[in-house]
Amino acid sequence: MLVVEDETDKRDAVREEIRAFFEGGVEIEECATFGQAARSLSRSQFDLVVTDLLLPRLDGQAPIDVSEELIEQFAESELNRSATVVAVSRFEEVVAQRRGAFTRAGILLIGYSKDDAWRSCLRVCMQRVASRTVYDxxxxxxxxxxxxxxxxxxxxxxxxxxxxxxxxxxxxxxxxxxxxxxxxxxxxxxxxxxxxxxxxxxxxxxxxxxxxxxxxxxxxxxxxxxxxxxxxxxxxxxxxxxxxxxxxxxxxxxxxxxxxxxxxxxxxxxxxxxxxxxxxxxxxxxxxxxxxxxxxxxxxxxxxxxxxxxxxxxxxxxxxxxxxxxxxxxxxxxxxxxxxxxxxxxxxxxxxxxxxxxxxxxxxxxxxxxxxxxxxxxxxxxx
Known part of the structure; x- marks a missing residue:
């Protein structure tokens, strides 16, 4: 599993939700920048990727909307084209603006809020991963x-x-x-x-x-x-x-x-x-x-x-x-x-x-x- 998120509280919440669903029996790699995520996607294969839309490109830089780069990255990743990808953002206007593009790319885009709506959506995606039978x-x-x-x-x-x-x-x-x-x-x-x-x-x-x-x-x-x-x-x-x-x-x-x-x-x-x-x-x-x-x-x-x-x-x-x-x-x-x-x-x-x-x-x-x-x-x- 790969979690791409620069905000500590949100990253912790996503990580704990994944661990709770799989009862701890899962390896989770974490990235805080788009650059780190791109390197991980190029060298490793993941069953599930949960990513933010607003990320710093490199350490020390301010977060920006990297939606187009994320879509391109997943489209070109030979190792992860079959991964289940979920994009989670707390900015409603960005979610509304980018939903169509992510849907066409086969990526679920959901809003992050204090209620449990995002958790339910993420659980559905994790259930899909858990029930998938994959052969080499x-x-x-x-x-x-x-x-x-x-x-x-x-x-x-x-x-x-x-x-x-x-x-x-x-x-x-x-x-x-x-x-x-x-x-x-x-x-x-x-x-x-x-x-x-x-x-x-x-x-x-x-x-x-x-x-x-x-x-x-x-x-x-x-x-x-x-x-x-x-x-x-x-x-x-x-x-x-x-x-x-x-x-x-x-x-x-x-x-x-x-x-x-x-x-x-x-x-x-x-x-x-x-x-x-x-x-x-x-x-x-x-x-x-x-x-x-x-x-x-x-x-x-x-x-x-x-x-x-x-x-x-x-x-x-x-x-x-x-x-x-x-x-x-x-x-x-x-x-x-x-x-x-x-x-x-x-x-x-x-x-x-x-x-x-x-x-x-x-x-x-x-x-x-x-x-x-x-x-x-x-x-x-x-x-």
Whole structure:
């Protein structure tokens, strides 16, 4: 929790209200100037921030209205965009003047007075914080087989927990060192379910990272059976205009962030065939083919036609994989209000042709799960 207030009596009152609500079991950081608050928000993540509007910029300066700077600070804070923020001011004219701007920014602005009205409003916000379930990362799977594959991740710092239900989401908790995560199963395969489930998980759990694992189809020239494909960027292969004798593709691409791409590219280059993820003798053997960081496409239908797959491959000279969900995950992350790391890693188990289904899916799903856990550990090193 962060309390930003330069008046001692008001700061003490807010602090004691927070401690009373959480029965003392809470860490509270205090700042008396806007400068101190800006530094705290840039280096630490808070569940709740209670701030005044009139603050000195630096020690020894007179308080001034820093409303616009506060709104900008919270909008630009990657660590605290999901924090519950409450602004409390004893100056009624400032509250009236600034209420609209704070409301548009998603910040509750209340007046501070000697009665208990402000306390009631603050308790409502603290109740929201207390009931929030937050995970560091979310993994989305389209099939139960893909989620179960995480049981085969052989890392001492990784554990698979029990099944949970939140906001209509079918989850299974996992942990990785000091990180807490949840593996969410889609009700059905496909782009629509992927986008909806990812959007809901992002809103409900406020994760720092969301990813997708599992199996997919591939294009033989670029991704042999057993290839782990990490989707650099992706699009919907069926988006466009159907003409009488042809189809006019109108693709809208979504990509992983550049920093994410660098980290995953280096992770692959360290061990291109992912031999470090190989199974022990008693475990299900996983593929050992060179991994690929490249384009993938998504669509709503299962592709089991060599002719149709060839038409899709013509959309991009280096497209490596085809599936039914990844574009939905990337699109949900792109439209989410807060920055979130996003990637997808799926193993090719067919070439989207008439032989679809001939290769077992479990080994590929396990390889994907093992890679994703390594990637999460690398992308979220702080815990």
């Amino acid at each position: 990362f979310v993994i989305v799977c389209a099939l139960e087989l893909e989620r179960t594959a995480f049981e085969a991740v052989s890392r001492e710092d990784f554990t698979v927990g029990g099944y949970v239900r939140f906001a209509g989401l079918d989850g299974r908790e996992v942990s990785l060192g000091g990180l807490e995560g949840i593996c969410v199963l889609q009700p059905q395969m496909g782009l629509v379910d992927a986008g909806i489930i990812a959007s809901r998980a992002l809103s409900v759990f406020s994760p720092r990272l969301i990813c997708m694992t599992g199996v997919c189809g591939g294009f033989a020239a670029r991704a042999p059976i057993g290839t782990l494909v990490v989707s650099d960027f992706t699009w919907e292969h069926q988006a466009g205009k159907q003409l009488p004798n042809s189809f006019e593709i109108r693709s809208y691409q979504e990509s992983m962030g550049n920093e994410t791409r660098i980290v995953l590219s280096q992770l692959i280059e360290e061990d291109r065939c992912l031999l470090r993820l190989a199974s022990k003798r008693h475990e299900v053997a996983v593929p050992s083919v060179e991994a690929v960081l490249g384009p993938s496409v998504s669509g709503s239908a299962v592709i089991a036609s060599e002719k149709y797959a060839a038409r899709i491959a013509e959309q991009h000279g280096k497209v490596a994989a085809v599936d039914m969900e990844v574009f939905g995950i990337y699109r949900a992350a792109a439209l989410h209000g807060s920055p979130v790391v996003c990637f997808a890693a799926k193993t090719v188990v067919d070439h989207a042709d008439e032989a679809k289904g001939a290769t077992p899916q479990q080994p590929g799903a396990i390889l994907s799960a093992r890679f994703a856990v390594e990637a999460i550990r690398r992308l979220l090193p702080e815990g």
